[in-house]
Amino acid sequence: MRDTIDLNGWWDWQLPGGVTQKRIVPSCYICVGEAIYTRDFELPDISGKRVLLHFEGVHYSGEVTVNSQLMGEMLPYVYYDFDITQHVTKGTNSISVIVKDITASFGPTGGWEDYGGISRDVWIEIADLVGIDETQWLTTMKNNYTAADADINLWLYNKTGKSAQAQVTVTLLYNGSKVAEKSCEITIDKETGQCNLHFSFDRVHVWSPEFPHLYSLVVEIHSGPMSDSRVLEVGFREFTVRGTDFYLNGVKTFLKGVARHEMWGDTQGFTLSREQIEQDLTLIKEMGANFVRLVHYPHAQYTIEYASRIGLLVTEEPGLFWDDLSDERIIGIALHIMEKVVLRDRSKPAVAAWLFFNECHLEQAADYLKRGAALCRSLAPHTLVSGANADCINTELAKKVFDETGMDFYTQHTYSYQGEGVIKAADILRDKPLAMTEWGGWLIHYNPNLIKQYKAIIGRLAHAEEGSPPSGVAPHLNGMCWWQWQDIYQFSRGLPGCEEAILSDGLVDRFRKRKSSYAMMAEFFDVVENKPEPLFEVTEYPGVGADIGKALTPLDLSALYGKENDALWVEAASKDSAKHFSKTNIRDGHKGIYIYKEIKTLSGLRCDIPAGRPVLLRGKRSKINIPAQRAADKICMFGAVTYFDGYPVRGVYGEIAAKITLAYADGSREEHSLRHGLELSSASLIARSSRIDACAVQAPRIAMITQDYDFEIYAINFLAIPADENKMLDTIVVELVDAEFDLVLYGISTL
Numbered sequence: 001m002r003d004t005i006d007l008n009g010w011w012d013w014q015l016p017g018g019v020t021q022k023r024i025v026p027s028c029y030i031c032v033g034e035a036i037y038t039r040d041f042e043l044p045d046i047s048g049k050r051v052l053l054h055f056e057g058v059h060y061s062g063e064v065t066v067n068s069q070l071m072g073e074m075l076p077y078v079y080y081d082f083d084i085t086q087h088v089t090k091g092t093n094s095i096s097v098i099v100k101d102i103t104a105s106f107g108p109t110g111g112w113e114d115y116g117g118i119s120r121d122v123w124i125e126i127a128d129l130v131g132i133d134e135t136q137w138l139t140t141m142k143n144n145y146t147a148a149d150a151d152i153n154l155w156l157y158n159k160t161g162k163s164a165q166a167q168v169t170v171t172l173l174y175n176g177s178k179v180a181e182k183s184c185e186i187t188i189d190k191e192t193g194q195c196n197l198h199f200s201f202d203r204v205h206v207w208s209p210e211f212p213h214l215y216s217l218v219v220e221i222h223s224g225p226m227s228d229s230r231v232l233e234v235g236f237r238e239f240t241v242r243g244t245d246f247y248l249n250g251v252k253t254f255l256k257g258v259a260r261h262e263m264w265g266d267t268q269g270f271t272l273s274r275e276q277i278e279q280d281l282t283l284i285k286e287m288g289a290n291f292v293r294l295v296h297y298p299h300a301q302y303t304i305e306y307a308s309r310i311g312l313l314v315t316e317e318p319g320l321f322w323d324d325l326s327d328e329r330i331i332g333i334a335l336h337i338m339e340k341v342v343l344r345d346r347s348k349p350a351v352a353a354w355l356f357f358n359e360c361h362l363e364q365a366a367d368y369l370k371r372g373a374a375l376c377r378s379l380a381p382h383t384l385v386s387g388a389n390a391d392c393i394n395t396e397l398a399k400k401v402f403d404e405t406g407m408d409f410y411t412q413h414t415y416s417y418q419g420e421g422v423i424k425a426a427d428i429l430r431d432k433p434l435a436m437t438e439w440g441g442w443l444i445h446y447n448p449n450l451i452k453q454y455k456a457i458i459g460r461l462a463h464a465e466e467g468s469p470p471s472g473v474a475p476h477l478n479g480m481c482w483w484q485w486q487d488i489y490q491f492s493r494g495l496p497g498c499e500e501a502i503l504s505d506g507l508v509d510r511f512r513k514r515k516s517s518y519a520m521m522a523e524f525f526d527v528v529e530n531k532p533e534p535l536f537e538v539t540e541y542p543g544v545g546a547d548i549g550k551a552l553t554p555l556d557l558s559a560l561y562g563k564e565n566d567a568l569w570v571e572a573a574s575k576d577s578a579k580h581f582s583k584t585n586i587r588d589g590h591k592g593i594y595i596y597k598e599i600k601t602l603s604g605l606r607c608d609i610p611a612g613r614p615v616l617l618r619g620k621r622s623k624i625n626i627p628a629q630r631a632a633d634k635i636c637m638f639g640a641v642t643y644f645d646g647y648p649v650r651g652v653y654g655e656i657a658a659k660i661t662l663a664y665a666d667g668s669r670e671e672h673s674l675r676h677g678l679e680l681s682s683a684s685l686i687a688r689s690s691r692i693d694a695c696a697v698q699a700p701r702i703a704m705i706t707q708d709y710d711f712e713i714y715a716i717n718f719l720a721i722p723a724d725e726n727k728m729l730d731t732i733v734v735e736l737v738d739a740e741f742d743l744v745l746y747g748i749s750t751l
Contacts (some may be wrong), residue, residue: 001227002131007095007122011039025122028059028115028269031102037118038096043126045090050127050159053082053095056120056301059270060107063098075333076107077298077319078340084124085159106333109321111296112261112503113489115269120300129159130166130188131228132221137347138382141206141238145249148204148236154195154219158188166223170197173216174205188223206249207235207349209290212311214349233308235349241384241408246433246478248313254462255313255352255479256525257291258284258507259438262299263488265510277303279512284485285310287507287518288525293388293437293481296321296358298341307350314350315437316341317388320357326364334368339375346380354383355437359390359413362401369405384408388437391421395428403431409478413438417450419457426461426475435479441505442497451520459527480528482521486510536596537706544702544718545605545636552636552749554608555626555732560615560745568616569593572643572742591707593643593683593714593744602703602716607638607747616643617658617734618742628729632750633722635662635732640674640699640717641683642741647676648694649687650740654678657738660721665728672721674743683744685713716746723750 013023014036023029025037043051053066055074062074064082071082101108101116108114134155139148150172158164169183182197205213217232239248246253260280264272272280277300284292292312294303297319307314318337323330338354345351356372357365365387373385385406389398391413402410410429414421414436426434444450461477487506490498497503502510507518573592592613599609617624642657651657658674674680682694685704694715695701702718723729729750736743 001128001229003126005041005043005124005126007039007041007124011037011118013037023117025118026056026120026271028117028119028267028271030267030269031108031114031116033103034098034100035116036096036098038094040092040094041124042092043088043090043124046085046088046126048129049085050083050129050131051085051088052125052127053084054121054123054125055080055118056122057298058097058099059101059114059116059119060104061100062118065096065098067093075337076104078337079301079344106330107297107319109296110492111321111490112263113491115263115267117269117271119270128223128226128228130164130221130223130226131157132219132230133157133192134343135217135219135230135232135347136379137217137232137234139236139238141236141249145206145238146203148201150199150201150236152197152199152217152219154197154221156186156188156193156195156221158191158193164188164223166193166221168195168197169220169222171218171220172199173218174213176216179215201236204236207237207308207311208249208251209285209311209313212309212349214309217347232347233305234347235308237349238382239313239352239384240382241433244430244433244473244476244478246409253290254477254528255291255435255481256528257289257293257313257479257481258287258485258521259293259295259481259483260284260299260485261295261488262297262303263486263510264512266489272300274302274306276512278306280485281306281310281312283508283512283514283518285312288522288529291315291352291479291481292485293355295484296388298337301344304345304348304350308348312350313352315353315355316345316351317355317358320360323357323360324364325357325360325362325368331368331371335372335375338372339379342376342379342383346383351380351383353408354380354385355388355411356385357387359388359393362389362393362397365401366405369401369407373406386411386435389413391415391425395425399429399431402429407432409433409435411435411437413483415439415441415443415483417443419450419454422454422457422461422477423475426464426477430473430475433478434476435481436477437479437481438483439480441483445505445517455524455527455532458524459532462528463531480524482507482524486512534594534596535707535709536594538599538602539704539706540603541701541703542603544603544700545720546603548605548634548636548720548751550751552606552751553630554606555628555748555750557615557626557745557747558610560624560626561610561612564621565613565616568618568621568742569613572616572618591712593705593712594707595705595746599746602638602718605636605702605718606749608749609638609747614639614747615745616742617736617745619739622736622739624734624745626732626734626748628732628750630729630750631725631727632729633725634751635660635721635723635729636749636751637699637719637721638702638716638746638748639744640680640696640719641694641715641744642680643683643744644742645684645687646680646682646694646741647696648692649682649684651676651680651738655738657741658734658736658743661733661735662721662723662729663731663733664724665730668724668727670724674719674737679719680741680743681715681717683714685715686711720751 699719
């Protein structure tokens, strides 16, 4: 078993040549360049034992000496174990760490305030000479995610200097009850050995943000009097890509998240207590998030553990920020840090993906990305890989690089006033899932108009239908991370991004007090979760048609709907948006009239207007025949409008645009003209930038349909045409006379 000696607490600290002070470990401080930490520690009798010195992380580099012997160097953010067995004795020993912060060769960025220090926990482990080095938990879901196979891979060490026999036992617990257990015998001939145990489960509780079911995996090894153990929190889940979507346990999943720095307060820096980490992630979860992008460097191990406990997916990064990805020194360090992060966190169910960079130039990034993907997939084969791409990078180049290097999904940082960056990214990056790994910020902060516009854009892309031309894949969006979770210090930007050196894009302030934008983000998550209902308001005009006085009988127009009618609407909307419509970045034209809910009556008159596109006459279908087969006193047309516009915007008053012919069974016919301003008017009640009251003297407005307050408000007119009730009406023929106008027919009823 392992005994631990906690080295947290007060250390001696000094600048080179300076006065010795006391400083708490772990903690951070504003950068000083270089500082020296020293302290003594006591060891018991360590005969026949292995002694490991463990650092969870420093900012940004550390050189470790024990009893005047150099143990090695540490890069930023990640854990290091030093085997100090040969350099320590029973009794008092000394340790010294030279920490570089702003002067370190890797770590400081200029993108936020840097801090220095031994920033995370330090301790000593006294272990037996045979024990556990690394563990890996891999699952494969089966039977529609109700069952699973699991592999536990173990890497063992043997420091006895001779062959060692060991028994390995793995126990899986759920809520304290044993689910499964297996043991095996292994001979560790050299210093290291490997062991695999396979399990098959007929029933499992899957991990998800809604139900973050965790299991306890207990790994034990015994070799004579020597033993070791590890306890891991693991879960059963599958997060993968299918086509252009993310799927969690077979369910299409949108990543709703924030970009979170691991910083707190004014000078506390990167060292957060467990209570602070829990407060952070709980607030994020309560906002409706299912995801946190941990930017831009590895966060504390407890952050990922707590995310797993409460149900938050995370991504992790190696600390690259506007770096040269062709520089072998830089990418070598990044790969080293990434490897240690993957080894530390690969068995935690919260981890959704590894992101290899943040906003780096991509022209020469292919080699690094391929090496990173190969490394991570060898260590964690079921975890996705990508990078966080800046919006100022050529989007076509980004697509090319992401495709060629095998990234599992696209990313884009879409900072723009009106959302044009989101539209462009979605239009180009279609072939895989697309996540906005950063967006928003001061460009739209506290601007209700832009926030509303972004909601429209994100809502549309998040609920995009598949299969639209020209590529066969619709522009879509599969994830988003608001920049950023909390306010941080940045002394290099000024207004409008920073105010008094604080980058104030956060949803909470530096001390986690909620800002008004916290609730705003919850609204964005709701737009993603619940497809917005299209606006469809029907305003009726009471009294229109009151002189009819009797019940109407609708005619069946079903033969006029379908693909041909829909195609005509596509043509009409395209033509008229080009002629009459000022495009915006959330719309490229009028949608065309669409009835979202079946309309049975208007102003008390039966009309039976079905949901969908009304009947349209245009182009090749300039004439339609409607079977009647009944005697009628009046033919009542619900429509009498031309799409998109008509009189008074276009057309000359009194000129004929269409006609209706009543054909009787006896062969007689009656023709009625539809004239601008008399029997016909514009369907649209908006012209250019103005409302219009498009009137037809003989066809009063019976209803108004609102589909978009800014662009699309349409009229339904009511035209009553006399018929000979003493004859059998065989057919109603509706025909365009002027091809410049498209006639809309919502419904026809007879009296």
